[in-house]
Amino acid sequence: MAGLTAPLLGLQKKSLREQALSALRTAITSGELAPGRHLVETELSEMLQISRGTLREALRQLEQEGLLSAGPRGRLSVRHLDEKEIRDIFAVRAALESLAARTLCELPDRAHAIESLHKTIDVMEAAQDASLEERIESDMEFHRTLCRLTGNETLLHSWQSLEGSIRMSIMFGGLEKGVKNMSVDRHREIVSAIETGDASLARTTIRAHMDSAAANLVA
Amino acid sequence: MAGLTAPLLGLQKKSLREQALSALRTAITSGELAPGRHLVETELSEMLQISRGTLREALRQLEQEGLLSAGPRGRLSVRHLDEKEIRDIFAVRAALESLAARTLCELPDRAHAIESLHKTIDVMEAAQDASLEERIESDMEFHRTLCRLTGNETLLHSWQSLEGSIRMSIMFGGLEKGVKNMSVDRHREIVSAIETGDASLARTTIRAHMDSAAANLVA
DNA sequence: TGTAAGTCGACTGTTTACAGTCTGTTCTAG
DNA sequence: CTAGAACAGACTGTAAACAGTCGACTTACA
Known part of the structure; x- marks a missing residue:
């Protein structure tokens, strides 16, 4: 220490x-x-x-x-997290990020946001062979950016309050399991959904991402 | 002071x-x-x-x-809240309470939860002619209970972190406008939606409640 | 021997006093 | 009139100290 x-x-x-x-x-x-x-x-x-x-x-x-x-x-x-708590944390996280995705969908001019998101995924892609920590870092950056781009400070703040718990969940579940969730494709999919402007699709995509992430962690 | x-x-x-x-x-x-x-x-x-x-x-x-x-x-x-911030706060609140409602819908045995919620509405009803502060208090209690009954501690905690901001929004928007949102019927409607177990309906009902609440406040 | 009382130590809750730093204001000298 | 010094207000951070509490350990007594 x-x-x-x-x-x-x-x-x-x-x-x-x-x-x-x-x-x-x-x-x-x-x-x-x-x-x-x-x-x-x-x-x-x-x-x-x-x-x-x-x-x-x-x-x-x-x-x-x-x-x-x-x-x-x-x-x-x-704090020690049990499996239920991890699922609970990811449920809240999903709700917040669903809101973020939906908000971005309703943004008339979301080209810039889409571009920023793709950029963070590029970073993820470049970190494919980096350490687990770095890969997790780039993943968190993507999701944080998702919230930030909405311009909803309260949403960003709520997400950041949860960030520590999310990181603990990943650590608790095992970093190896954690990085399984960080496929580049899955993230591009989310951005694509936002690009279409279909709020319902975006929400579903995020939720699916989170559900599988939580499931992987507690598996 | x-x-x-x-x-x-x-x-x-x-x-x-x-x-x-x-x-x-x-x-x-x-x-x-x-x-x-x-x-x-x-x-x-x-x-x-x-x-x-x-x-x-x-x-x-x-x-x-x-x-x-x-x-x-x-x-x-x-902190001073402008209208956009109030809308943003209520958007996050809606996301959290939607999750709460959805979670309760999926609860196989939700009779007890339904009952608890009706009880808090009874309190609201009894406070109809009480002071504005007391009416607001009973309203907050309903929504807090909604989150608590899910058993998702993280959800409850996130909601409570937002509670202060919600109260500031109501104060900023004006207590008179604030209590307009606290119709007993609207709340019974939410509970009914949960009772049916239709998650989609519950979500829509909550969202409508929050949207109108936010709209009333900034009007 | 078993247990009940007493003691000790470890921590937290809380207070007080003080040093350092930054900033805006005021006063003075030129 | 203005540049610069002196000052006051406020926040950050520190150190030392004391009370209260609880667990653990010890001891004395039946």
């Missing part, structure tokens, strides 16, 4: 709290901090080289993102 | 942070802290009679709920 301090020494632009947040998020979704692991404030603050106060602000945020769960007397531990 | 301290003196079970959170949430969604209002940490901590550290933890959470927006150098102010 020594790697935890490293990310903080770099980019000084963000506040310490945000740096700690990123470092912890990464540590959790990468499995460095295993599910169920108990977190001790004084330990973490020492590891991250920040004060307890600042750390606690970050912890509250992670708690709300669903990466940490609170036990008795406020004791935090890394 | 003197009322801010009062809620803290009551129920001592929760931590100071949670008490502050509730107090601030109420102050914001009730309009006591007006949109755009700049918040000063030392002022608030003095008003709420808690330390800055504890306050900051609460503020982080409100920020993530979308009730506060951060300006340059971390200066927080009460």
